[in-house]
Amino acid sequence: MGRQPCCEKIGLKRGPWTLEEDHKLMFFILNNGIHCWRTVPKLAGLIRCGKSCRLRWINYLRPDLKRGALSELEENQIIQLHARLGNRWSKIAAHFPGRTDNEIKNYWNTRIKKRLSLLDIDPLTHKPIEAVIKSDVKKEEISQTSEEQEKNNLEDKSWEKIALGDFSLMDFRKQDDLEMLWKGFHLESIANPIVERDDNFSPSFSTKDHSLNPSVGETSSMQEQRVPVDSANSILSWDYFNCLEDFFFFQNRH
DNA sequence: AAAATGATCAACCGCAAGACC
DNA sequence: CGGTCTTGCGGTTGATCATTT
Numbered sequence: 001m002g003r004q005p006c007c008e009k010i011g012l013k014r015g016p017w018t019l020e021e022d023h024k025l026m027f028f029i030l031n032n033g034i035h036c037w038r039t040v041p042k043l044a045g046l047i048r049c050g051k052s053c054r055l056r057w058i059n060y061l062r063p064d065l066k067r068g069a070l071s072e073l074e075e076n077q078i079i080q081l082h083a084r085l086g087n088r089w090s091k092i093a094a095h096f097p098g099r100t101d102n103e104i105k106n107y108w109n110t111r112i113k114k115r116l117s118l119l120d121i122d123p124l125t126h127k128p129i130e131a132v133i134k135s136d137v138k139k140e141e142i143s144q145t146s147e148e149q150e151k152n153n154l155e156d157k158s159w160e161k162i163a164l165g166d167f168s169l170m171d172f173r174k175q176d177d178l179e180m181l182w183k184g185f186h187l188e189s190i191a192n193p194i195v196e197r198d199d200n201f202s203p204s205f206s207t208k209d210h211s212l213n214p215s216v217g218e219t220s221s222m223q224e225q226r227v228p229v230d231s232a233n234s235i236l237s238w239d240y241f242n243c244l245e246d247f248f249f250f251q252n253r254h
Numbered sequence: 255a256a257a258a259t260g261a262t263c264a265a266c267c268g269c270a271a272g273a274c275c
Numbered sequence: 276c277g278g279t280c281t282t283g284c285g286g287t288t289g290a291t292c293a294t295t296t
Contacts (some may be wrong), residue, residue, distance in 0.1 A: 016264070016290080038281070054282075055265065090284060105285075106263050259295070266288075274280075 013047045017056055021046055025053055026061050059100050066098025070107055078104060079112060083126040 013021075028044035034057075037050035046053065070078070074096060081092045089101035089108075096104065113123045120128055 014266075036281075050281085051267090051283095052265075058283095059264070087285065101284075102264080109286095110262055257296085259293100261293075262291085264288105264290090267286085268284105269286105270282105270284085272280105272282085275278090 011047070012049050012052075014052070017060075021048070022056070022061060025056060029057060029061075055102075059102050064098055065100070066096075070099070070103075074099070075107075075112065078108065079116075079126075082108065082112075 017025075024044050024046055025040070028040065032043070034040060037054045040046075040050055040053045041048045044053070048056075077095065078092060081095060085091050087105075089105040093099055093101040093104050108123075116123045116126075122128070
């Protein structure tokens, strides 16, 4: 016997929520809290499934939601976190109070992915696309000469400097140099910007926690457990991406 | 002005994990 | 210990709005 559906779907309303539905759900949750999503629609007088109500609450109605576009700082943090955590959107969202996993996932898919692609960075691996292709080829090669190794080390060192914010080595007027470094760039090994906190980190953006007492939200205790991930542990600055972006823009104009 | 195309994001779906009995 | 239920997650879809042709 297969699993039963989360709810009886026949006759249930689907699609965009109306203002009236939002009011009903919000009024119910703020007055009663959530004990079982399955029972919420019935008790709140909604013709929706519990899953739909849960999603609506988490992604839209929660009082602690942060509205508006993500800041550049947040965007940079998302990129760094994605490099460490991959597509674990709920884990990433846990670092951004008031933001939802859905929001961050959408932002990644519609904006950051494109931005990285424009910079020839593979959004999956966070490595330059050409380097990814090259590394695949290299896997098939049995050995590498010491001379080549020495050259690669030098290239890596240069990127390390840049990642650390030391632009003194870079002469952006020489595109050849830039391309040479670009090819040798290995983001993952250099950047490693965020200490893995998966296991000891605060519970994810659990709706259970704050939804049981939505008026309180998660402002106090949960936020205290969160560890800011911005500058402290970050070796790689997004500034240098912007710098490259500006550089290419400048080059294309001339 | 209309059609085509692209961008955005809310909402849905199926699956997996954990809780419960 | 196994079956069922509930919740949460990540991938995907499709409606809507904006921009381009």
